[in-house]
């Protein structure tokens with residue numbers, strides 16, 4: 001039995017956070033409090049307990065976390081570093097379980113861990129791991145590899161909205177993929193299985209898929225459209241990114257190829273086959289037909 005009742009969520013207005021927030025509330029199992037940055041224009045449904053905080057102030061965070069059992073952070077890349085102060089505040093106020101803003105690649109994989117795009121996430125993990133050794137806080141890292149719905153909407157795993165999808169390294173590399181909704185289910189599953197998920201990464205997926213399979217689904221959904229596929233090599237993409245980093249270009253655009261490396265290169269652990277925690281967390285994989293329905297919703301048919 002979980003003794004998690006009061007859950008605080010950070011970044012609850014975001015792409016992932018809004019879905020996690022909705023599902024936490026809808027589960028009826030938790031009292032949910034949302035923390036937002038002072039001056040943020042984030043909006044929440046009427047009746048939501050919202051606390052404005054200064055994420056650089058330990059005192060501000062401590063008063064916002066008073067009485068909370070668990071914390072889930074879904075902050076964007078800009079907010080990752082500030083999670084260290086959040087961890088300090090969580091320890092000071094007796095928060096039992098801390099779920100940091102991971103929700104992506106398998107950072108237990110030593111190769112993925114070294115990718116420049118994950119510097120802040122790894123630093124936060126290391127801080128949290130050390131604190132879990134020396135204080136009462138515990139943590140869970142949720143690894144879901146590439147988002148499926150978000151990844152199609154934002155043309156990351158494949159651009160099925162235009163006519164020129166980019167296929168990387170031939171398109172036959174299998175990777176794990178997960179919808180935002182399933183990630184939210186996993187968070188709730190963690191709160192229901194505190195001991196089994198204590199101080200480790202949990203692996204979840206809705207499906208394992210390839211870019212070519214997604215392209216076939218897009219073609220099936222829009223049989224009258226023509227497709228002008230662009231083929232690129234992952235090594236070329238990351239070599240370009242390396243060159244940009246050397247010149248001091250730290251834009252998100254520069255970092256994207258490293259995300260592809262983590263998702264698609266088998267040496268970086270983006271295919272979770274045989275190691276998922278789906279069963280523990282109550283997640284049922286999607287059938288091919290269900291994945292097709294998700295993919296179809298992002299394909300323009302005319």
Ligand SMILES: NC(=O)c1ccc[n+]([C@@H]2O[C@H](COP(=O)([O-])OP(=O)(O)OC[C@H]3O[C@@H](n4cnc5c(N)ncnc54)[C@H](OP(=O)(O)O)[C@@H]3O)[C@@H](O)[C@H]2O)c1
Nearest residue numbers: 011014015016036037040042075076078079101104146147
């Ligand atoms: N696996 C994948 O394919 C994939 C794809 C995308 C994202 N992700 C991961 O999912 C997590 C959430 O990403 P997201 O795209 O959902 O985030 P997002 O929508 O861009 O932002 C989430 C929230 O973060 C807060 N925020 C924004 N900038 C901030 C800053 N500079 N400092 C502090 N807080 C800030 C905002 O909340 P307030 O305004 O309310 O304060 C915002 O609503 C991240 O860890 C990200 O890496 C994974």
